[in-house]
Structures are given as C-alpha cells and as structure tokens.
Amino acid sequence: xxxxxxxLSMISGLRERSPETxxxxxxxxxxxxxxVNSLRLGAWDYVMKPVPDAEGLDITIKxxxxxxxxxxxxxxxxxxxxxxxEELRISEERYxxxxxxxxxxIWDLDILTGEAYHSSRWNRIIGYEDNEITSNFKEWxxxxxxxxxxxxxxxxxxxxxxxRPLYEIEYRIRHKDGGYRWVLSRGACLRDxxxxxxxxxxxxxxxxxxxxxxxxxxxxxxxxxxxxxAGGVAHEFNNLLTAISGYGQILQExxxxxxxxxxxxxxxxxxATERAAELTRSLLSYSRKQTMKPEPVRVGAIxxxxxxxxxxxxxxxxxxxxxxxxEDLLVYADAGQMEQALMNLATNARDAMPRGGCLxxxxxxxxxxxxxxxxxxxAAPGKYALVSVAxxxxxxxSESLERIFEPFYSTKKVGEGTGLGLSIAYxxxxxxxxxxxxxxxxxxxxxxxxxxPLIEGHGAGKxxxxxxxxxxxxxxxxxxxxxxxxxSVVQNAGTGxxxxxxxxxxxxxxxxxxxxxxxxxxxxxxxxxxxxxxxxAA
Amino acid sequence: MGHAVKVLxxxxxxxxxxxxxxxxxxxxxxxxxxxxxxxxLDLFDSDSPAWSWWTS
Numbered sequence: 059x060x061x062x063x064x065x066l067s068m069i070s071g072l073r074e075r076s077p078e079t080x081x082x083x084x085x086x087x088x089x090x091x092x093x094v095n096s097l098r099l100g101a102w103d104y105v106m107k108p109v110p111d112a113e114g115l116d117i118t119i120k121x122x123x124x125x126x127x128x129x130x131x132x133x134x135x136x137x138x139x140x141x142x143x144e145e146l147r148i149s150e151e152r153y154x155x156x157x158x159x160x161x162x163x164i165w166d167l168d169i170l171t172g173e174a175y176h177s178s179r180w181n182r183i184i185g186y187e188d189n190e191i192t193s194n195f196k197e198w199x200x201x202x203x204x205x206x207x208x209x210x211x212x213x214x215x216x217x218x219x220x221x222r223p224l225y226e227i228e229y230r231i232r233h234k235d236g237g238y239r240w241v242l243s244r245g246a247c248l249r250d251x252x253x254x255x256x257x258x259x260x261x262x263x264x265x266x267x268x269x270x271x272x273x274x275x276x277x278x279x280x281x282x283x284x285x286x287x288a289g290g291v292a293h294e295f296n297n298l299l300t301a302i303s304g305y306g307q308i309l310q311e312x313x314x315x316x317x318x319x320x321x322x323x324x325x326x327x328x329x330a331t332e333r334a335a336e337l338t339r340s341l342l343s344y345s346r347k348q349t350m351k352p353e354p355v356r357v358g359a360i361x362x363x364x365x366x367x368x369x370x371x372x373x374x375x376x377x378x379x380x381x382x383x384x385e386d387l388l389v390y391a392d393a394g395q396m397e398q399a400l401m402n403l404a405t406n407a408r409d410a411m412p413r414g415g416c417l418x419x420x421x422x423x424x425x426x427x428x429x430x431x432x433x434x435x436x437a438a439p440g441k442y443a444l445v446s447v448a449x450x451x452x453x454x455x456s457e458s459l460e461r462i463f464e465p466f467y468s469t470k471k472v473g474e475g476t477g478l479g480l481s482i483a484y485x486x487x488x489x490x491x492x493x494x495x496x497x498x499x500x501x502x503x504x505x506x507x508x509x510x511p512l513i514e515g516h517g518a519g520k521x522x523x524x525x526x527x528x529x530x531x532x533x534x535x536x537x538x539x540x541x542x543x544x545x546s547v548v549q550n551a552g553t554g555x556x557x558x559x560x561x562x563x564x565x566x567x568x569x570x571x572x573x574x575x576x577x578x579x580x581x582x583x584x585x586x587x588x589x590x591x592x593x594x595a596a
Numbered sequence: 597m598g599h600a601v602k603v604l605x606x607x608x609x610x611x612x613x614x615x616x617x618x619x620x621x622x623x624x625x626x627x628x629x630x631x632x633x634x635x636x637l638d639l640f641d642s643d644s645p646a647w648s649w650w651t652s
Binding site: 065067068071072075076079084107112115116119123 | 601606612616622636637641
C-alpha cells in the first residue's frame with residue numbers, strides 16, 4: 059500500500075486534472091476510515107486488500123465507469139442547456155431590440171380560441187396601458203373602423219385560405235380617445251396538417267402621421283390645380299370684362315341723358331359688370347395672381363387693425379379676445395391683403411356663432427424643424443409667426459373640412475355666402491409663402507392656424523402707400539396687351555375719349571419698349587398677368 | 597465497451613501491482629502501472645486524453 063498522504067494527494071491531483079476520470083482506492087484491511095476519507099476527497103469507490111476476485115473488481119470498475127458516463131452525460135446536458143438558454147437569450151434580445159427600434163406593436167392570435175397576445179406598444183398605439191385592456195379577437199374586432207371592417211376581415215380570410223401570399227392591410231383602429239388611428243398590420247400564420255391556420259402573429263405600425271401627410275399633399279395638389287384653373291378662367295374673364303365695361307362706358311357717355319330707359323339699362327349693365335369684376339378679383343386673389351405689395355410689417359399691427367374692423371362686423375353677443383405674445387413678429391407681407399385674409403376668417407367665425415360665443419385671435423412665434431415642414435404644409439424649416447383665429451361655434455364636419463378652402467365650396471344657403479371668403483384667405487396666405495390649416499370639432503368650435511415666415515433681424519415696418527393713378531394729360535401711352543379687345547378699348551378710350559391722349563399699340567411690350575423708349579418717354583400700361591416676364595421688364 | 601478502458605494502477609507494492617495487472621488484463625482492460633503518486637500523475641499527464649473512460 060502506498061503512503062496515505064501520497065494516495066490522497068494523488069486523488070486530488072487527478073481531480074484537478076480530470077474530474078471525470080474515475081478513481082478507485084485500494085485500501086488495506088482495517089483501514090475503512092481511510093477509505094471513507096479518500097471518498098470524501100474525491101475517490102469514486104474503494105476495494106479492500108487483499109485484492110478481490112476478478113468478478114468483484116470487474117463489477118466495481120463497471121460501476122464507476124457507469125457513474126462516470128452519467129456524470130459526463132449530465133455535464134453535456136447541462137452545457138447544452140446553458141448554450142440553448144444563451145442562444146435563446148440572444149434571440150430574445152434581438153427580437154426585443156428590433157421591435158423596439160421599429161416602434162411596432164406585436165400581436166399573436168390563437169385562431170382556435172380567440173385568445174391573443176398584444177405587446178405593450180400595441181396597446182400604446184391605441185392609447186392604453188397594459189392593464190387597462192384585454193387582448194383577444196373580440197376586443198380587436200370591435201375597434202376596427204366600420205368602413206374598414208369588411209376589408210380587414212376579407213383580407214384575413216383570403217390569407218387564411220391561401221388566396222393571398224401575405225397578410226398585410228392598412229386600416230383604422232379606434233383609439234382610447236374615441237378617434238381613429240391608421241395602422242399597417244402585417245403577419246404570418248402557422249397551419250395544421252390540413253393547411254388550416256391555427257395561429258397568426260405579426261406587427262402593427264402606426265401610420266397615422268404618414269397618412270395625414272399623404273392626404274395633405276393630395277389636398278394641396280388639388281388646391282394648386284383648382285387655383286390654376288380658377289386663375290386662368292378669371293384672367294380671361296377679366297379681359298372680357300374690361301371690354302364690356304370699357305365699351306359700356308363709351309356707350310353710357312354717348313347716350314343722351316334724357317333717354318332714361320337706355321340710361322337705366324346701361325347703368326344696370328355697368329353694375330353687373332362691376333359685380334363680375336369683384337368676383338374675378340376674388341378668384342384672382344385665391345389663385346394668387348393678385349399683385350402684391352409686400353413690405354416688412356408687424357403681425358401685431360395687422361391684427362390690431364383687424365380687431366378694430368371686427369368690432370363693427372360681429373354682433374354684441376360675440377366676445378372678441380386678442381392675445382399677442384408681446385414679441386415683435388415682423389413678416390414680409392401686403393398688409394391690406396393680410397387684413398383681408400384675417401377679416402374673412404373672422405367673418406366666417408362670426409357666421410359659425412349665430413347664438414354668440416367667443417372669437418379669439420392670437421399670435422406667437424414658432425420654430426419649424428427640418429423635416430416637419432410638410433406637416434404644416436410649409437416649404438422650408440425656420441422661424442414662423444403663428445396666428446390663430448378660433449371660434450366657439452358649431453364646428454365643421456370632417457368632410458367639409460377637407461374642402462373648406464376650395465372656391466365656391468359653401469355650407470351656407472345660396473345667397474348667404476359666395477364660397478370664396480376662405481379660398482381668398484387661403485390664396486393670400488399661400489402667396490405670402492405661408493400656410494393655413496384648420497381643425498374643428500362638431501359643437502366645440504373651429505380654429506384656423508396660419509404660419510407666416512418671420513423676417514430674421516429687424517427692419518422697421520412701413521406704412522403702406524397706394525400710388526395715385528395718373529389722371530389726365532397730353533402724353534403718349536404705350537399699351538402693351540396681347541388681348542386685342544382690351545387694347546382696342548384702351549385705344550378707344552384714348553382717341554375717342556375726353557382727354558385727347560395719343561395712343562400707340564404694340565403687340566409686344568418689350569420690343570416696343572426697347573425700340574421706342576427714347577422717342578416716346580411715356581407711361582406704360584401693361585397686362586400684369588398675361589406674360590409675366592414682359593410685364594416685369596416693363 | 598469497458599474492455600477498451602485503460603486502468604492505471606498506483607501502488608508501492610510490486611506484488612499487488614502484478615496481481616492486479618494479471619486480474620485486469622484477464623478482464624480485458626489495458627493496464628499501466630506506477631509505484632507512487634508522483635509517478636502516477638506523470639504518467640497521467642503524459643497520456644492524459646487516453647484516460648477518459650470512453651477511450652476506444
């Protein structure tokens with residue numbers, strides 16, 4: 059027998075090197091305690107001296123080998139389990155990060171029971187905390203917008219029956235606040251051996267903002283084309299009106315004053331012509347073809363003027379409140395037009411409050427970030443003056459809201475409104491590189507929000523002066539106008555008219571100017587919308 | 597499978613080692629022997645992988 063210490067250190071040495079190698083201690087007779095000690099130190103088994111018979115030894119060896127096999131299996135299983143758990147953890151982390159990053163909600167429906175899992179983000183999209191709402195098919199189904207319901211169900215069915223390769227649908231879902239959010243839902247299902255789906259899971263993306271932008275873009279494109287159409291028609295129409303009123307005037311002056319019937323008739327023609335001209339002017343200002351005289355002007359000054367005018371327009375039962383932030387909001391604007399825009403909004407507000415209420419106009423300063431310009435229908439980021447006109451009237455339904463700035467769109471009775479007031483306001487604001495938006499709630503009131511680009515730095519706002527129109531004289535007037543009928547009216551007014559001005563007409567204003575300017579220093583009358591470049595050159 | 601297993605006998609009595617070797621070899625084990633712990637560990641170290649019980 060080897061010395062005890064030598065044996066024990068041998069056992070621990072082996073354990074360090076290879077814990078799974080079985081060690082059997084051969085112990086001398088009468089030293090059972092030593093054998094037990096060595097077991098404590100890591101021996102797997104022991105045999106007593108003298109050396110036992112072959113069969114006994116074989117059993118002992120087989121037993122420790124079996125034990126070693128179990129120890130090893132156990133270790134491998136444990137390692138496998140740890141590895142799987144680690145992989146699972148990484149996979150779970152990947153899933154969590156991806157989902158968090160995408161900001162999507164996750165849903166998972168047991169088709170057979172109708173039970174569902176909805177992630178926190180899913181609940182959050184429709185405004186709920188996790189403990190405030192149950193997750194199941196019925197609850198979800200009840201939240202789908204009625205107009206979208208059939209489409210959603212059909213999409214699910216088509217996908218379930220394999221008629222669609224993907225489950226993907228955009229629909230509206232009811233938010234906690236009672237409104238609807240646009241969501242994009244995408245998912246995939248698991249099928250049983252008959253191909254029947256039993257579980258479907260996927261993601262939910264909140265697309266409300268994107269939808270809003272899309273609709274806004276569509277809306278502004280529509281307004282743009284209506285504006286072009288209206289402007290084109292109004293311009294042509296204006297030319298014809300010039301002829302009608304011009305010849306009318308000539309006729310009026312040639313009719314003897316004592317021919318009352320003819321005088322009255324021509325007077326009515328002139329009145330109708332004036333009204334038609336007023337209408338085309340309105341259309342032109344909507345379509346932004348109106349000449350503008352912009353100057354640096356303070357928003358507070360415009361609102362102050364409008365405030366005074368409004369007092370007279372609204373009744374006593376409407377309270378007017380004007381809130382200026384006190385900041386100096388300098389914008390580059392045609393003060394007269396801007397006042398008209400605000401007056402139109404105020405008049406609209408008055409008409410929305412037949413039983414009285416509160417009309418408030420406020421102004422302040424906002425910064426529009428890079429990227430959020432489109433949200434406010436603005437071309438560029440930067441600092442803006444924010445003017446709002448709010449009423450506490452009956453409000454506007456969503457269908458009317460979409461069309462509210464369209465010319466001739468009116469919810470008022472025929473004869474009560476032209477349907478141009480808000481269109482004109484829209485045109486004026488757009489012409490000032492601003493934007494106007496509206497939001498309303500039935501029964502609660504309406505608020506118009508205007509953004510106007512601020513002038514950075516300071517220049518003093520000036521008073522707007524309208525240049526006096528030259529009255530009469532003996533000078534040469536160059537008439538540059540492509541419309542023959544208009545030219546001829548002016549010419550007739552000149553030659554056949556009272557003051558005896560000489561008059562020249564040219565087809566092309568620019569060529570005329572270049573060629574004759576020196577010889578005929580003259581005031582120039584120019585068609586201001588037809589051919590803009592030539593007009594500017596004049 | 598046990599018969600491909602290698603057994604290291606460590607004992608300072610040569611008679612015991614011889615005896616055990618004879619028995620184990622009869623049972624089909626491969627046998628290596630050492631006279632003391634130090635020698636045994638050296639042998640183990642020099643041929644460590646072979647001491648795994650599943651050595652074939």
